Amino acid sequence: QVTLRESGPALVKPTQTLTLTCTFSGFSLNTFGTCVSWVRQPPGKAPEWLAVIDWDGETLYSTSLKTRLSLSKDTSKNQVVLTMANMDPVDTARYYCVRQDSSGYFPDWGLGTLVTVSS
Amino acid sequence: EILLTQSPDTLSLSPGERATLSCRASQILSSNFLAWYQQKPGQAPRLLIYGASIRAIGVPDRFSGGGFGTDFTLTISRLEPEDFAVYYCQQYGSSFTFGPGTKVDRK
Numbered sequence: 001q002v003t004l005r006e007s008g009p010a011l012v013k014p015t016q017t018l019t020l021t022c023t024f025s026g027f028s029l030n031t032f033g034t035c036v037s038w039v040r041q042p043p044g045k046a047p048e049w050l051a052v053i054d055w056d057g058e059t060l061y062s063t064s065l066k067t068r069l070s071l072s073k074d075t076s077k078n079q080v081v082l083t084m085a086n087m088d089p090v091d092t093a094r095y096y097c098v099r100q101d102s103s104g105y106f107p108d109w110g111l112g113t114l115v116t117v118s119s
Numbered sequence: 120e121i122l123l124t125q126s127p128d129t130l131s132l133s134p135g136e137r138a139t140l141s142c143r144a145s146q147i148l149s150s151n152f153l154a155w156y157q158q159k160p161g162q163a164p165r166l167l168i169y170g171a172s173i174r175a176i177g178v179p180d181r182f183s184g185g186g187f188g189t190d191f192t193l194t195i196s197r198l199e200p201e202d203f204a205v206y207y208c209q210q211y212g213s214s215f216t217f218g219p220g221t222k223v224d225r226k
Contacts, residue, residue, distance in 0.1 A: 046218065049215040060214075103169070105209065106164070107175065
């Protein structure tokens with residue numbers, strides 16, 4: 001059974017850097033074809049894909065956010081870490097860690113963590 | 120970037136009725152790389168359909184997907200009470216983008 005759990009601060013101030021950790025089980029990010037993405041969803045709005053890291057450590061970022069995002073993985077801990085720099089109130093959203101099929105769709109989602117950006 | 124539009128914004132129906140939701144892409148999607156998700160309040164999105172027409176594991180057969188190129192549909196043959204939710208399409212032919220969603224609510 002695949003599970004993913006997001007952890008990190010619920011509140012960050014504008015201009016701060018957000019760091020979120022995804023801890024997963026039921027699959028290995030060492031396995032060929034395995035990918036983990038981050039997707040966020042502002043309240044009342046559609047999801048927005050942010051970034052993906054694959055089994056080989058290759059990363060891909062949203063074009064509009066790539067200058068602010070960084071992804072890394074710790075395979076021994078089954079964790080993926082997302083950092084987003086220069087946070088703004090418009091970045092207030094629920095942030096989801098998601099297992100991504102190598103084709104590109106998202107079969108498994110964490111519960112998400114709500115991040116509010118406010119001074 | 121491939122943009123997705125969904126119609127209608129809201130679909131008001133009764134249990135037992137048929138629901139037809141549309142998703143249009145701004146460019147042709149290679150290999151029909153289109154997925155559909157269902158989201159209920161307070162929950163994460165749930166994968167229903169991928170490859171435009173392939174049901175995910177555990178999805179009831181009243182859900183079906185169709186279409187190709189730029190125009191896709193999700194059909195719920197007979198609405199059950201648990202089907203009232205928001206539905207999103209997502210393309211994965213070029214990067215990954217979601218549509219704005221269609222809300223299916225009770226008439």
